[in-house]
Amino acid sequence: MTHQIYPCLWFDGHAKAAAEFYCSVFKNGKILSDTPMVVTFEVNGTKFMGLNGGPQFKFNESISFVVNCDTQDEIDYYWDKLTAGGEESMCGWLKDKYGVSWQIVPTIIGELMNDPEKAQRVIKAFMSMRKLDIEIMKNA
Numbered sequence: 299m300t301h302q303i304y305p306c307l308w309f310d311g312h313a314k315a316a317a318e319f320y321c322s323v324f325k326n327g328k329i330l331s332d333t334p335m336v337v338t339f340e341v342n343g344t345k346f347m348g349l350n351g352g353p354q355f356k357f358n359e360s361i362s363f364v365v366n367c368d369t370q371d372e373i374d375y376y377w378d379k380l381t382a383g384g385e386e387s388m389c390g391w392l393k394d395k396y397g398v399s400w401q402i403v404p405t406i407i408g409e410l411m412n413d414p415e416k417a418q419r420v421i422k423a424f425m426s427m428r429k430l431d432i433e434i435m436k437n438a
Contacts, residue, residue, distance in 0.1 A: 304345040308355050309396065313337045313348030316396045320346070323379045362391065362399035370432045376402045377429045390430040404432045 309316055314332055317339040321327030330338040330345070337348040367373045377386075380402070383395030390403050407430075411417045419438035424430055 302345065304347065305361075306347040306349055307357075307398065308349050308351040310353045311350050312396060313350045316398075317346070317348045319394075319396070323376070357393075357397040357399065359387075359391070359399045362401050364401045364403060366403060366405045368405050370404075373402055373404060373430060373432070376400075386428045388428060389424055390427070402430065404430060404435070406432060407435070410435055410438075 307313070307316070314329075314337045317329055317332075317337045320341055321329060321339055324341040326343065327341045328339065330340055332338075335350055339346050339348065365376050367376065377392065380394045380400050381392050384393045384397075386392050387399075390401050392400050392402065394400060407420075410420045416438065420435050423434050423438040427434070
């Protein structure tokens with residue numbers, strides 16, 4: 299594909315530090331290029347651009363990155379790494395120390411939501427959680 303689409307994340311002077319952080323959290327992360335204004339990096343095969351744009355714009359929850367996890371250990375790992383210096387929210391959402399929003403969700407959630415009766419119990423269970431718990435959702 300000659301016209302690849304990838305996100306550009308606007309930072310207030312912390313683009314390289316953020317790129318290094320994301321590359322350390324996710325496997326197969328690497329810095330592709332780095333200039334004083336722009337750093338490009340790749341995480342699990344997805345390209346990102348970090349821009350040192352200044353303080354004019356801030357991240358908000360209207361954009362978030364979803365991390366699908368097969369196990370509770372994976373949920374725990376990403377939750378702990380990404381909330382370090384950031385903040386927890388509800389229903390598997392968090393903000394990292396740079397203000398970027400993430401959703402850390404189990405891959406099984408679609409299967410759990412297939413049965414309309416069970417789906418209501420699963421929704422009730424995860425609405426009361428911060429970090430999602432697979433076993434509690436399965437047993438709902």
